[in-house]
Amino acid sequence: MTQRILASGNEAIAMAAFDCGVNLGVGYPGTPSSEILDEFSKEGGTAQWAPNEKTALEVGIGVAFANGRSLVTMKHVGLNVAADPLFTIAYSGTPGGLVIVSADDPGMASSQNEQDNRRYAIAAGVPMLEPADSQECYDFLIRAFELSEAYRRPVLFRVTTRVCHSKCILERRGRIAEPKTGSFTHDPRSNVMIPAYARIAHKNLRATLHKLEELNEKGEFVKRIEGSSELGVITSGISFQHVRDAAPEASVLKLGFTYPLPLETIRKFAESVKRCVVVEEGDPILADAINAAGIRVEGKPEMFRFGELNVQRVRRLLAGDATPEPAPAPGKPPQLCAGCPHRKTYQALHELNCIVSGDIGCYTLGVLPPFEAVDTCVCMGASITVGLGMRRVLPEAEARRVVSVIGDSTFMHTGVNGIVEMVYNRPATGHVVLVLDNSTTAMTGMQEHPGTGRKLDHTPAPQVSIEQVVRGIGVDNVDVIDSTVNYEAFKELVQKRLASNDTSVIIARRPCILAMVKLKSYEGKK
Amino acid sequence: MQKVVNITVAGLGGQGVLTVTDIIAEVMFRAGFDVKKSEVHGMSQRGGSVSSEVRYGKEVASPMVPEGESDFLIVMEPTQVEVNRHKLKAGGVLITTDDVPMDKLTNPKALNTMMLGALSKHLELADESWLAVIKERLPEKLHALNIEMFELGRNA
Numbered sequence A: 001m002t003q004r005i006l007a008s009g010n011e012a013i014a015m016a017a018f019d020c021g022v023n024l025g026v027g028y029p030g031t032p033s034s035e036i037l038d039e040f041s042k043e044g045g046t047a048q049w050a051p052n053e054k055t056a057l058e059v060g061i062g063v064a065f066a067n068g069r070s071l072v073t074m075k076h077v078g079l080n081v082a083a084d085p086l087f088t089i090a091y092s093g094t095p096g097g098l099v100i101v102s103a104d105d106p107g108m109a110s111s112q113n114e115q116d117n118r119r120y121a122i123a124a125g126v127p128m129l130e131p132a133d134s135q136e137c138y139d140f141l142i143r144a145f146e147l148s149e150a151y152r153r154p155v156l157f158r159v160t161t162r163v164c165h166s167k168c169i170l171e172r173r174g175r176i177a178e179p180k181t182g183s184f185t186h187d188p189r190s191n192v193m194i195p196a197y198a199r200i201a202h203k204n205l206r207a208t209l210h211k212l213e214e215l216n217e218k219g220e221f222v223k224r225i226e227g228s229s230e231l232g233v234i235t236s237g238i239s240f241q242h243v244r245d246a247a248p249e250a251s252v253l254k255l256g257f258t259y260p261l262p263l264e265t266i267r268k269f270a271e272s273v274k275r276c277v278v279v280e281e282g283d284p285i286l287a288d289a290i291n292a293a294g295i296r297v298e299g300k301p302e303m304f305r306f307g308e309l310n311v312q313r314v315r316r317l318l319a320g321d322a323t324p325e326p327a328p329a330p331g332k333p334p335q336l337c338a339g340c341p342h343r344k345t346y347q348a349l350h351e352l353n354c355i356v357s358g359d360i361g362c363y364t365l366g367v368l369p370p371f372e373a374v375d376t377c378v379c380m381g382a383s384i385t386v387g388l389g390m391r392r393v394l395p396e397a398e399a400r401r402v403v404s405v406i407g408d409s410t411f412m413h414t415g416v417n418g419i420v421e422m423v424y425n426r427p428a429t430g431h432v433v434l435v436l437d438n439s440t441t442a443m444t445g446m447q448e449h450p451g452t453g454r455k456l457d458h459t460p461a462p463q464v465s466i467e468q469v470v471r472g473i474g475v476d477n478v479d480v481i482d483s484t485v486n487y488e489a490f491k492e493l494v495q496k497r498l499a500s501n502d503t504s505v506i507i508a509r510r511p512c513i514l515a516m517v518k519l520k521s522y523e524g525k526k
Numbered sequence B: 001m002q003k004v005v006n007i008t009v010a011g012l013g014g015q016g017v018l019t020v021t022d023i024i025a026e027v028m029f030r031a032g033f034d035v036k037k038s039e040v041h042g043m044s045q046r047g048g049s050v051s052s053e054v055r056y057g058k059e060v061a062s063p064m065v066p067e068g069e070s071d072f073l074i075v076m077e078p079t080q081v082e083v084n085r086h087k088l089k090a091g092g093v094l095i096t097t098d099d100v101p102m103d104k105l106t107n108p109k110a111l112n113t114m115m116l117g118a119l120s121k122h123l124e125l126a127d128e129s130w131l132a133v134i135k136e137r138l139p140e141k142l143h144a145l146n147i148e149m150f151e152l153g154r155n156a
Helices: A009-019 A035-043 A053-065 A076-081 A083-092 A118-124 A134-151 A161-165 A195-217 A239-246 A263-272 A285-292 A311-318 A342-351 A362-367 A382-393 A408-424 A466-473 A487-499 A516-522 B017-030 B078-087 B108-120 B127-137 B140-155
Strands: A003-008 A024-027 A047-049 A070-075 A098-104 A155-160 A167-172 A222-225 A228-236 A250-255 A257-259 A275-279 A355-357 A402-407 A431-437 A477-481 A503-509 B004-012 B034-038 B049-057 B070-075 B088-095
Touching (some): A003 A134, A003 B017, A009 A070, A009 A134, A009 A155, A009 A161, A009 A167, A024 A035, A024 A053, A035 A070, A053 A070, A053 A076, A053 A083, A053 A098, A070 A076, A076 A083, A076 A098, A083 A118, A083 A195, A098 A134, A118 A155, A118 A257, A118 A285, A134 A155, A134 A195, A155 A161, A167 B017, A195 A263, A228 A239, A228 A263, A239 A250, A239 A275, A239 A311, A250 A263, A263 A285, A275 A285, A275 A311, A342 A362, A342 A402, A342 A487, A362 A402, A382 A402, A382 A431, A402 A408, A408 A503, A431 A487, A466 A477, A477 A487, A487 A503, B004 B017, B004 B078, B004 B108, B017 B034, B017 B049, B017 B108, B017 B127, B049 B078, B070 B108, B078 B088, B088 B108, B108 B127
Parallel strands (some): A070 A098, A098 A155, A228 A250, A228 A275, A355 A402, A431 A503, B004 B070, B070 B088
Antiparallel strands (some): A167 B034, B004 B049
C-alpha cells in the first residue's frame, strides 16, 4: 500500500532496502551515511556495524555470492578503505544484488576531504546511480538491486550530504519482496579471480558496461525538462534542484545514472540548445567526459569545484561570474562538550607538551583552543602509524614527546593494524598510544562498535576487549585509567611511559557524556 | 513556479533547532504543501552554530533557502543573530529571544517550542495543526510544558 510521508534521503534508502527484501545491511558509520542502517534496522531489516568499510563490503559480497541481497553503506572516505574488494568484485560480480552506498560530503560539513566518488565508478568500472531527492533514493535503490542482479554487477549508489539529510515528500510503495533464502552455485570461473579467469572477467565487465550504456540511453533514469532553446543545463544529483530554482526557464537534462553515461542522449540535448552548460558539484567529471566525447558543452569556473553548490552559486555559475564570493559569516565552531572525558586527557597532553598524532573522531576537536593539542590528523587509524613514523626520524628527546591518540571505534576500525606495526617495527624510544575509550562511536551519533558489547540495535553482543587485543599482540605495558577522575595519576602515567623505551597502550576509559543517558536505557535490552 | 515560503531557524547545537524545522515541515506537509527541509549533521552538533531550513509552497525545488531570501529567520541564541542576519530577505521577519517572554521560560530546553509559537503567529494555520505535530514529535511527559511554551510564544 502506498504511503505518503516526509522522509530524508537516508530514511528513503532504508525503507527501499526493507521493501525490496534486502537480506543484510552492513557498513561503518560516517556522516552523512550513518542513519541508513539504523533506520533499516528500525524498519525491521537485519543490519550490523562492521569494524570498517573493507570488512563491511566483504561481508556484503559474501551475502551476494550466496544469492542474497546486501546493502553496504559508508561515507565517501570509507570507500577508500573498501576500494580493494570493490575493484575486483567489479570484475567477478555476484549472483545476488550488491549495492554500495557512497555518501559524499562536498563542502566537508563533517569530513577531512571532499573527494568526488563518481571517480570510483569510472576507475573500477562499476555502474553508478545518483538520486537527487528522497523519492529517487527510494525508487533508484529498488532498481539498483534489480540491475545488480540482472547484470551481475555491484552498483554504486552515490548520494551527497544534502540528499542524505534533506527531507521531502516520499511515496512509499510498501513491501514488494521478502528477503530470499540464500543458495550457492559452484562457479569458480566467475567467482575466483586468478589471472586466467580475471582476464576473461575484465572483458566481460567492459561488455556489460556497453549494455548498461544502451540501457541508460533508453531514458529510464533521464529527466528532461523542456524550456528555452537558448540555455540548456546538464546536471545530476542535488544540483538539479538548485538549477530549477536558479534558472526555471532553462531546458534541463538531468541524469540519474551517471556511469556509464548516455552520451547519445546528451549529444541530442546539447545540439537542441544554443548554449549548453554542465552544472555539477565537485570535480568537473560530467563536463570532461562529455567534452571528451566531442560534444561541446561549457564547464564551470574552477572556484565551483570547491564546496557545495546552492541556488545563488548556480546563478553565478550560469552567469559565468567568477568574481570572488563573499566569505561565509563565521559561526561558533564545534567544540568538545562540557563534561567530555577527552577534555582532561587533552589538558594533560597540552601540559606535557606532547607531539600528538591524532585521528578521526570527536577528539579531533582537541586541535582547537583551549587545548590545541593535536598536531597531525590524516585518516582513520593513522594516528598510531604516523606517530611511529615520526619516532623513526626525530632526535631522541623529540621522539619521546610523540603520542598517538585514537578513539575506541577508530581503534577497532584500523587501529589494530597500527599496534601490530608498533610491536613488529618498534622504534628505539618505544611508543605511547592513548586509546580514548568513550564506549561509543560518538562523532557520528553514538553508534555501537565491536568494543561496546552491543549490536547495532543496542542488544547485547560479544565484546572485543581493547586491552586483551593489545596484550595479545605483544605491547609491553597496558593500562586502563579514567583521566577525568584520576587526572594527576593519568598525567604521571603518561610521563612515565614516555620516559621509557617500552611500547605502551594507555586506555583512558570513561563513557561519552552524551551517551550516558542512552547507555542506561540499553541495559534492559535483550 | 509559484511563491515558496522560506524559513530559516538558527541557534547552537543542543538547542533543538532541528526539532523546530522538523515540526514546521510536518505541519506544512499536512496542510497540503510541497515541503523540503535541509540541515547539516555531524560536527555542528558539538555546541557549534546550527541552522536548518524549511521551504514550502506549491512546488519546491532546492531544499536550501537561497542566500538572503528567508521570509522568516528565527534565531534562538543572541550571539547568533548577526551571524545569520544576511539570510533574511529585505522586509523579512526576524524573530529573536527578544520577541518571546523569556521571563516565563521555565525550562531552557523548551525555548525551541516558544520560538516556534512566535513564528506560528505569522503563518495562517490553526492552533490544532501545530499542537497535533508537537504532541507526536515529543515524548508525552514533555507535552504540557511544550504546549504551554508554544502558547506563550504564540500569544506574545
